[in-house]
Amino acid sequence: MIITVKKEAKKQDIDLLIQKLELQGVQVHLILGENYNVFGLVGDTSKLDEKNLLANPIITDIQRVSQPYKLANRMFHPEDTIVNVNGIEIGGKKIVMIAGPCSVEGQDQISRIAKEVKEAGADMLRGGAYKPRTSPYAFQGMGTAGILAMVNARHETGLPIVSELMAIEHLEEFVENVDIIQIGARNMQNFDLLKAVGKTKKPVLLKRGLANTIEEWIMAAEYIMSEGNPNVIFCERGIRTFEKYTRNTLDLAVIPIIKERTHLPIIIDPSHAAGDYKLIEALSLASIAAGADGLIIEVHDDPCNAWSDGSQSLKPKRYAQLVEKGKQIAKVIGREM
Amino acid sequence: MIITVKKEAKKQDIDLLIQKLELQGVQVHLILGENYNVFGLVGDTSKLDEKNLLANPIITDIQRVSQPYKLANRMFHPEDTIVNVNGIEIGGKKIVMIAGPCSVEGQDQISRIAKEVKEAGADMLRGGAYKPRTSPYAFQGMGTAGILAMVNARHETGLPIVSELMAIEHLEEFVENVDIIQIGARNMQNFDLLKAVGKTKKPVLLKRGLANTIEEWIMAAEYIMSEGNPNVIFCERGIRTFEKYTRNTLDLAVIPIIKERTHLPIIIDPSHAAGDYKLIEALSLASIAAGADGLIIEVHDDPCNAWSDGSQSLKPKRYAQLVEKGKQIAKVIGREM
Amino acid sequence: MIITVKKEAKKQDIDLLIQKLELQGVQVHLILGENYNVFGLVGDTSKLDEKNLLANPIITDIQRVSQPYKLANRMFHPEDTIVNVNGIEIGGKKIVMIAGPCSVEGQDQISRIAKEVKEAGADMLRGGAYKPRTSPYAFQGMGTAGILAMVNARHETGLPIVSELMAIEHLEEFVENVDIIQIGARNMQNFDLLKAVGKTKKPVLLKRGLANTIEEWIMAAEYIMSEGNPNVIFCERGIRTFEKYTRNTLDLAVIPIIKERTHLPIIIDPSHAAGDYKLIEALSLASIAAGADGLIIEVHDDPCNAWSDGSQSLKPKRYAQLVEKGKQIAKVIGREM
């Protein structure tokens, strides 16, 4: 940690600060600059609180040298983590394709779409049973009935299932029934929910929050891991910007960054990023080319009558075309699909 | 609702769309333009799903004419809502001052600060017992012990107390002990939590999310109100932007906008917006001048040793000076403090 | 254009508004809704000023149905525009690779790098002679000497040259010497500069502004085209967001969007988006997969001693590897490189 101190600070205030820092077990190296003095701290600074230090009027700035995350940090865990989901590996050589409707709308619908996406090349099935909706007047999901319909669809197709958990009270239901628990963008910093899924061993698909930095996102993974669950999969789904032609702005630079800084897999959700089915193929192929470990894509066989997110859903046929092109791009960069 | 349709759409597709819309109980007015045709829909369009409509390839755009919020909408409730908290009115002529430490650190600390902020002119006491922290390794709050210390401080000073609720499992504890339940910025779209506090009658302080539009914020209030709780108080605390010299960017235009569009009170939190004690006074006086119904400000008697947020905490003396100036500005705009 | 009018507006005010609109040559279709009335305007609304209309207190909202751009609009020009640069086509089947140093640093440097990037597969040479720098104390470019060094490098290698124009006073120098005039992100809304290059026939590489919407970007192209120059090439280089691990956030959704809405070519600059050489390959391959018509990449043979932007420059060898992979991805999507 680097602390910048005002040049005009009094000696007694500087001594007091050094003493306080040393009491917390860190060594202080003093560098006298022209306009500022700098303290370089060596040792375990993780317990030091930047905001308290900044409350000291002789301090003008604080910079951390080490990352605030440990368990997710590649520095201390150089090899890739591969998350195993019913025998399917996420983070290995094979790019994993997850597809399905935004919402489960009934047993027929989810079973039918499950078969179609499997046919088209999907490895897993997505479907929402508990839906985070901006409006209290919008369809809120089928709840337990939706989860059970997903379970039946898994029996019929063999596809592992992914669904979003919104509240701790449904955790048991998810642990019992679902193969990957999704934490949605709006709950990325719902820390109690993170701790709760951290106490299970279920794979967790951790979506990036609408306006969260990559560092905050890794810290959310750290919450889950620090409770004992190492099976975290990052999922980028676009961030909020000023642009109005797309629903969100997909940030593909996160792929090489997450891979450099952490050892965890990362998949991409182009559907929520774009909000428009016409953009999905381009963004999906781009994600594969950039090194994503998987894609989660909304597919519906009747988007105009979907109960939610119709505008961003691909029809199964277009999805199958995307998978075909994706396979070839995967090959170019030494992956499989 | 206004639907823009491609000029080259086939007659049969247009007829099908009109038929489908009419089946949902709305009248369709057709306007033939030069490059596009436009459908003007009259009737209750609240059940129509924009995203499904946009999945129809002949549709290029959808615009809503009416606001998606009803209970919070001033159009249907022209008079101001005043939220009564143990006899203190929020949203009336008097500007309400809430102050206290970021975190409760013990009985002595909260009792001492409670007395100091009361002395300095505060009407209510704030203090966090459950803390949303970016890092799992940071202090997470004293929990129940913190809430009880707040209750004791209320007994000693008479100040009503405000604290943040992070999980439904603590709701009962909050209903029993706390006077205003705060929903934090990170939970503004934790819809299960919103519904849960909506089932109580407790006043709810609803912070704006880091990257949420005003419309989403009002919809979050609508979630609470639609469950039966009309006592919602908006709280602006800065939004996330590209700027790095401040922690967040305080958006004061929300004050006249919330007052024009809704009938609910709005208060300002300059502490979290600025993240720097040196900016608090200027932003507080600005908030009062802009018409805020109250201010919630972090005050600590030893910021350098605060357990959280020291850098943005005012000392009681500076807080008292701020209150003095604030009172005079309140007078200029016809308010009291 | 759709105008939303308050339900409680007086008849005389409504009549006055209709009369005023009809005087401007548009037909007004009136739709009486439940909470608002709506005017649907048919005819040429391009002369109507939204902001003036919004100054009318009976109006609550205005929505345009037609796009504000005409010359760039694919609706009126369905076939792709291909920009010809000394025989190299941008916007055709072949993906065009532009490479070179951030700044021209001397004849030797630019000649040497020109040969290296040609060898590695580049089609054109980039190099800055006039540099937009945040600090007045930073290297501002070699000016005319830099342009002349570029010209010599073209003679030596046959590569057409691209350089950024910052001020109208250098326009003649650029028209005479340069093959593509680059308008930088900071000048995307320097309207006098846009008009000036619009009066030439030179191909213009129009970078997207740091915080400009796609619509504003297309309108900037419209400025150039409306002066008579149809040879506009869009260039995405990342937009400004809250994220701190990258310099900018590359927005690849612009590729299918620009291609849907306009008939102009679009290329990608991953170097300025990322600000970090380690991210360039992933973002470049992603751009090709998403359908970009070209890439402009910073390449330097000694990045640690570059006079600017060293951290985001690739060495020629890494660039050659990127070109190899890019060629294979181009093939997958039916392009060449």
Next chain:
Amino acid sequence: MIITVKKEAKKQDIDLLIQKLELQGVQVHLILGENYNVFGLVGDTSKLDEKNLLANPIITDIQRVSQPYKLANRMFHPEDTIVNVNGIEIGGKKIVMIAGPCSVEGQDQISRIAKEVKEAGADMLRGGAYKPRTSPYAFQGMGTAGILAMVNARHETGLPIVSELMAIEHLEEFVENVDIIQIGARNMQNFDLLKAVGKTKKPVLLKRGLANTIEEWIMAAEYIMSEGNPNVIFCERGIRTFEKYTRNTLDLAVIPIIKERTHLPIIIDPSHAAGDYKLIEALSLASIAAGADGLIIEVHDDPCNAWSDGSQSLKPKRYAQLVEKGKQIAKVIGREM
């Protein structure tokens, strides 16, 4: 400057880096940390280029300790700069009120409005003769005729005049006729234009760019000052965010920040920030309370027929009311108006 170096870096690479840094005249202090090593540099680091250093693969991060601005820096110029405009001081005790129409529309219009705003309490007159418009088809300003009409209005009222300069070719016209040259938001990083006005002695009103950080804004002032013109006045006019209910988000924290970090005056433009006349009064009073040195507000006597920006223009009567309230708030914080 603080350089973070990888722990596993080879000794020879570290030695080479130290040698290179010392050759540039700085002293290197080495701190050996647990996960990283840190170099603390003492001496004049202004010539070191962060991006070149970051191109060195053993370096992971660079932090500057000193600010990159010198002439604008309060550290080296502790007393406030007061800019004198025809005898009116900006940055002194009196808060300066600038008002007038968005565009000059003719001699009658500007003369009439000049008298009205003077009557209402304005100190200076604003009016655009060269207009930066998003669309090439929108009114582009009256040009020279507009400037001359402003000059006449000054003769009639005594009010100094402010107008926006968009291109160097009009600089002479502005130096001769105008009292304050405005640099618009879109030209904040038009560095050639900044240098050009820096070569004059005219007061410059430097608007903040739509998406520029405070640091970049101060660096733009530094461009002007480094050419010899010390008369820079900052003007905040809102920044671009995701919010859609306002045109821009007004950032009032800049007032105390600019005053802490620089010695230059700062005024606020609430009209362009809000884009809606109904929000102007609240934001204006807030700006005064926060310590602004002045306000620039759009006033038009017939907003519905204004040639530009009608929706955000106040009528003279409402402006006069705002001035009255503003005067009282000014008094509370020890200023005059």
